Amino acid sequence: MDQISAAADTAPAVPVQTARKKTQIVVVGGGAGGLGLVARLGKHFGRERFDIILVDRNQTHIWKPLLHEVAAGSLDANLDEVGYRSHAYRWRYRFFDGALEAIDRAARQVVIAPITDEKGREIIARHRIRYDYLVLAIGSVSNDFGTPGARDNALFLDDRTQADRFRQMLLNQCLRVSRAMSADPASDAMVRVVIVGGGATGVELAAELYNAAKGLAYYGLEVFDDRRLSVTLVEAGPRILPALPEKLAMAATQELEAIGVRVVTGRQVTEVTDSGIATAGGEFIPADLRVWAAGVKGPELLQGIGDLETTPSNQLVVRDTLQTTLDDRIFAIGDCARLIPKGSDRPIPPRAQAAHQMAGTAFHNLRALIEGGALQPFSYQDKGSLVSLSRYSTVGSLMGNLVGGRMAVEGRIARMIYVSLYRMHVLAIHGWIKGLTLIVMGHVNQVIRPKLKLH
Numbered sequence: 181m182d183q184i185s186a187a188a189d190t191a192p193a194v195p196v197q198t199a200r201k202k203t204q205i206v207v208v209g210g211g212a213g214g215l216g217l218v219a220r221l222g223k224h225f226g227r228e229r230f231d232i233i234l235v236d237r238n239q240t241h242i243w244k245p246l247l248h249e250v251a252a253g254s255l256d257a258n259l260d261e262v263g264y265r266s267h268a269y270r271w272r273y274r275f276f277d278g279a280l281e282a283i284d285r286a287a288r289q290v291v292i293a294p295i296t297d298e299k300g301r302e303i304i305a306r307h308r309i310r311y312d313y314l315v316l317a318i319g320s321v322s323n324d325f326g327t328p329g330a331r332d333n334a335l336f337l338d339d340r341t342q343a344d345r346f347r348q349m350l351l352n353q354c355l356r357v358s359r360a361m362s363a364d365p366a367s368d369a370m371v372r373v374v375i376v377g378g379g380a381t382g383v384e385l386a387a388e389l390y391n392a393a394k395g396l397a398y399y400g401l402e403v404f405d406d407r408r409l410s411v412t413l414v415e416a417g418p419r420i421l422p423a424l425p426e427k428l429a430m431a432a433t434q435e436l437e438a439i440g441v442r443v444v445t446g447r448q449v450t451e452v453t454d455s456g457i458a459t460a461g462g463e464f465i466p467a468d469l470r471v472w473a474a475g476v477k478g479p480e481l482l483q484g485i486g487d488l489e490t491t492p493s494n495q496l497v498v499r500d501t502l503q504t505t506l507d508d509r510i511f512a513i514g515d516c517a518r519l520i521p522k523g524s525d526r527p528i529p530p531r532a533q534a535a536h537q538m539a540g541t542a543f544h545n546l547r548a549l550i551e552g553g554a555l556q557p558f559s560y561q562d563k564g565s566l567v568s569l570s571r572y573s574t575v576g577s578l579m580g581n582l583v584g585g586r587m588a589v590e591g592r593i594a595r596m597i598y599v600s601l602y603r604m605h606v607l608a609i610h611g612w613i614k615g616l617t618l619i620v621m622g623h624v625n626q627v628i629r630p631k632l633k634l635h
Contacts, residue, residue: 202231203550206290206311208280210236210264211244213514213535213542214317216608220543222273225550232273233309235292236264239277241609242340244319245532248381250343252388253351257340262609270614276309280318283486285507290314313509313549315542316496320476320515320530323493329452330376334472337381346471350389353468354396358404371409374457374467376449377474378415379423383432385471386413386441387569411441412465414457416448416474423529435569449474476530478516486510491518500557502542511545513538521560528560536608537561 205221207214214234221232240261242250249255264275278292289308296302321338324330335346353371360369373389375382393406413420413436420436420443421429433443447459456466478494489497489505495518497505502517504510514535520527528534541558548555607616 202229203312204231204233204310205313205315205546206233206235206309207315207317208235208290209317209319209514209516210234210238210241210275211317211319211514211535212532213539214315215241215262215264215267216536217315217317217513217539217542218273219267219271219609220539221546222268222271224543224547227272233276233311234264234268234273235276235278235280235290235309237277237279238339239264240340241267243532245380247337247340247343248385248388250340251337251346251350251385252392253347254388254392257343261340267609278304278307280316280481281306283314283488283510284308285486285488285510288312288314288509311509313511313546315511315513315546316482316516317512317514317535317539318479318482318516321479322472323475323477324472325475327449327452330449330472333452333454334376334470336472337385346469349469350392354393354404354408357408358396361404361408369408371469372412372456372467373410373469373471374412374414374465375471375473376414376452376457377472378413378417378420378443378445379473379475380421382413382415382471382473383420383436383569385473386411386436387439390439390441406440409440412444412467413441414444414447414449414459414465416446418446420445432569439569476515482516493518501545501555502538502558503545508549511542513542519558521558528558533563534560 203225205225207218207221210218214236218232218234221230225232240263242257242261246255246257246260250257264277268275276292278295280290281293282291283289284291287308287310289310292307292309294302294306295304322336324334335349336342337346350371350373357367357369357371360367371393375386389411390406390409393404393409396404419426419429419433421432424432436443444459444465447461447463449457450460451458452470452472456464457470458464478490478496480494482494482496483490485496486507488507488510491497494516496512496516498512498517498519499505500519500522502511502513502519504512515530517538518527528538537560538558541556544556547553
């Protein structure tokens, strides 16, 4: 019997005294916040008297802000992903493959859903994992706001599987158009993509698609060029990138339109079909690929889980210590946590930087509960926002909490800072030595590897 005290859901708890000697900290979700947290916990507590456990339904981690590059084929996720098992060995925690199904607060156990193979055959039965402290860091999913047809006819970019699916569908459509052009040079065949949502994901994907289209001619589609790509970005609000100053949003709009993106603002999508989208203004925009990138919410699983307090958008309500309001032993960090700081009327935004900062506070407070000490309230330090328009440009604002407001940045300086954010993430989860090695290897791969992933 494994010392994690895992048993079939119907089996009695195993009275193994040696397992009970260890304090068990379970973190569910290996995203930007969860992965950094287990590394710090494992490094600090070790395995002698503590059992640090990460549970995730995926085998590997990919930084979510990079998914638009995976979708366009500009990034090979196999080179940038982090394998949880090897990472766990290095940082002295344990990884369990599985999806959270329920929380039994009375027994202090999480219920993990059965794991099945591609044919539906059970590999691991439903089981339970004991916890002394639990941290939920399972992120967010796209919010379709109940729009008719969105769930069935649109693609989402919530994880790598969805990004890979989009890339394959995009390549298939490009191949169709290329073959049509080869057969008839006068063909008007197009690759039509509509992206719903003018936030960072939608804007970055729109620009990245044109960057990818320019490279296809070098990899077998000689007659294809970016003039055969039609990208429409639809935003319900008055402008794209509402998190940025209006001046920068306008600069991004101009840059997108310059490379060929049609930017439509002030239009709410009323329906998504298998041939396009309909807007409240009565326009129907035909599309071969329809991507939904408008807003996020917590996974449906979280609604009322463990009888904890949740919001209508499926987020767990937490106090300023990041402990859930109804259970001091359960924390929530990242996009799945809802916290309105004192003196503010807005919740912490769903950003990777917020998840990283929450992981730091959760680490401190877990140490305080275990070792004795004062709990620390979470204080969000807004570092600003940056949006990459692929190789064309980067716009953003920095140092949001400094006296005097935000500093607008564009061009090469903004691009350099944008790239450095990912490097900081790499250093946070790998440490300085391995992190710097991976950064150097990344530069080498940019030279020797193909510019696009076409398989």
